[in-house]
Amino acid sequence: MDGMFEFVVFFLAISAIFMVLMGAAGLREQSYRAFALSLTGAALLLAGLFAAGWFRHASVMNIFIPILFWLFVAFIVVSLIPWFPNAVNTETADIEQFDERDHMFSRANLKFHPELGNLYHQLHPEKKAIDEEIWKLPELGEPGSKFYDRYVGSIADSAFNILNRSYAPLSDRPSIQPYADMPDGEKLMEAIRIAAFQFGAMDVGVTQLQPHHLYSSAGRQAHNWGEKVENDHRTAIVFVVPMSDVFIRHAPSLAVLLESSHCYVESAKVAHIVAEMLHRQGLSATAHVDGHYEVICAPLAEAAGLGHVGRMGIFMHRAYGPSVRLSVVTVDFDLQETTGSHEYMEYFCNICKKCADNCPSRAISQGEKPVSRGFVHWSVDQESCYTFWRKIGTDCAVCIRSCPFSKPDTLVHRVVRGYIRRNPINQRLALLGDDLFYGRKLRIPTRNVKWKNLLKDIAPNR
Numbered sequence: 001m002d003g004m005f006e007f008v009v010f011f012l013a014i015s016a017i018f019m020v021l022m023g024a025a026g027l028r029e030q031s032y033r034a035f036a037l038s039l040t041g042a043a044l045l046l047a048g049l050f051a052a053g054w055f056r057h058a059s060v061m062n063i064f065i066p067i068l069f070w071l072f073v074a075f076i077v078v079s080l081i082p083w084f085p086n087a088v089n090t091e092t093a094d095i096e097q098f099d100e101r102d103h104m105f106s107r108a109n110l111k112f113h114p115e116l117g118n119l120y121h122q123l124h125p126e127k128k129a130i131d132e133e134i135w136k137l138p139e140l141g142e143p144g145s146k147f148y149d150r151y152v153g154s155i156a157d158s159a160f161n162i163l164n165r166s167y168a169p170l171s172d173r174p175s176i177q178p179y180a181d182m183p184d185g186e187k188l189m190e191a192i193r194i195a196a197f198q199f200g201a202m203d204v205g206v207t208q209l210q211p212h213h214l215y216s217s218a219g220r221q222a223h224n225w226g227e228k229v230e231n232d233h234r235t236a237i238v239f240v241v242p243m244s245d246v247f248i249r250h251a252p253s254l255a256v257l258l259e260s261s262h263c264y265v266e267s268a269k270v271a272h273i274v275a276e277m278l279h280r281q282g283l284s285a286t287a288h289v290d291g292h293y294e295v296i297c298a299p300l301a302e303a304a305g306l307g308h309v310g311r312m313g314i315f316m317h318r319a320y321g322p323s324v325r326l327s328v329v330t331v332d333f334d335l336q337e338t339t340g341s342h343e344y345m346e347y348f349c350n351i352c353k354k355c356a357d358n359c360p361s362r363a364i365s366q367g368e369k370p371v372s373r374g375f376v377h378w379s380v381d382q383e384s385c386y387t388f389w390r391k392i393g394t395d396c397a398v399c400i401r402s403c404p405f406s407k408p409d410t411l412v413h414r415v416v417r418g419y420i421r422r423n424p425i426n427q428r429l430a431l432l433g434d435d436l437f438y439g440r441k442l443r444i445p446t447r448n449v450k451w452k453n454l455l456k457d458i459a460p461n462r
């Protein structure tokens with residue numbers, strides 16, 4: 001028993017502290033279930049501590065303490081084992097490029113360009129019926145959709161409009177060649193990171209640009225619709241802007257559209273500034289921002305080691321999960337690549353399926369990772385997803401809200417992220433905990449949050 005009692009007491013005390021921190025996180029996230037259960041857990045652990053102290057010399061403790069001791073030791077040992085089964089297949093050689101004209105946003109836009117719509121449906125007659133059904137639905141943020149709000153809704157619309165109007169391709173401007181020599185890569189990258197973090201990004205990655213990162217043909221804008229995407233830049237710089245859980249926790253109501261428009265604007269701002277910086281160094285650079293992408297951001301962010309593409313088919317950042325927006329700058333210059341392996345996210349997606357369970361349009365697969373465009377990857381049924389968006393008038397984000405990786409980047413969630421990086425057993429236990437504390441099924445709001453409450457959350461002292 002030497003030392004066993006102290007170890008058990010120490011473990012119970014640490015667990016109680018962790019539960020209190022969980023409770024504080026639950027309160028901050030307005031998850032009152034997590035708050036109540038965590039405090040109950042902390043109270044039970046403290047009661048266990050007092051009982052252990054009170055009955056320390058009772059004969060029954062000669063049985064209990066060794067059992068608890070070995071249980072806790074086993075838990076710690078198992079928790080620390082760094083092991084995952086087979087490596088994830090990341091073969092990219094046979095990937096077919098994605099045609100941006102097939103993207104749901106591009107197809108939705110064809111409503112305003114009937115001649116392009118006809119052309120597209122001659123190429124894809126199987127998509128005509130569903131596209132025409134979608135065209136009949138209100139645009140996002142327009143009257144007639146479920147979460148329409150004349151005043152607050154105009155924020156998102158205006159933000160997207162400003163973003164679109166601010167787009168000015170650098171390729172249209174004469175090149176600047178102010179320096180006789182090429183820039184120093186390290187100093188340049190340092191300046192890029194300063195700009196990125198100063199103007200709102202929370203992470204930056206660099207990777208080589210590969211052909212499959214590019215769309216095959218442009219599809220979002222009428223002026224270059226169907227043109228082959230030409231971009232021979234060598235390097236892609238990826239910027240990550242996290243979305244605030246203060247908005248995302250109200251998914252799928254209008255608050256999420258506000259936040260995604262905000263983060264699209266923020267990420268575009270960073271990309272434009274960095275592209276301009278590179279231009280001023282005499283380099284050819286392109287900013288890829290919402291509505292004006294030549295590249296697909298998610299696989300670039302994954303290749304840059306910033307996270308992983310998850311079951312919901314979007315990029316999940318290592319700290320902010322899927323609750324992020326991305327922008328990219330491509331440049332004709334070699335920069336030091338960033339790396340990182342986040343395959344543990346892949347394993348977690350295999351067992352979690354919370355996004356699939358909660359998706360109101362059943363657009364997310366419950367099954368194995370499918371093969372399309374010549375490689376194994378997650379993707380969603382974009383027609384079902386987007387039809388739902390148009391009916392409710394927002395970009396939904398229930399999947400993002402439900403994802404355990406979307407929890408705010410606070411101490412307690414960082415500890416859990418570190419825990420699930422190690423092995424599948426930890427992942428199973430963490431998932432059980434997430435289901436218990438935060439619930440398996442989300443409660444979906446049927447109306448917008450009271451705006452004065454949202455204002456209190458974003459500007460508590462004003």
Ligand code: SF4
Pocket residue numbers: 310311312348349350352353354355356399402403404405
């Ligand atoms: S909710 Fe679960 S399954 Fe879905 S993306 Fe997040 S971790 Fe993966």
Ligand code: SF4
Pocket residue numbers: 312358359360361362363364380384385386388389395396397398399400
């Ligand atoms: S955004 Fe909504 S509808 Fe689309 S996949 Fe996610 S949960 Fe489903």
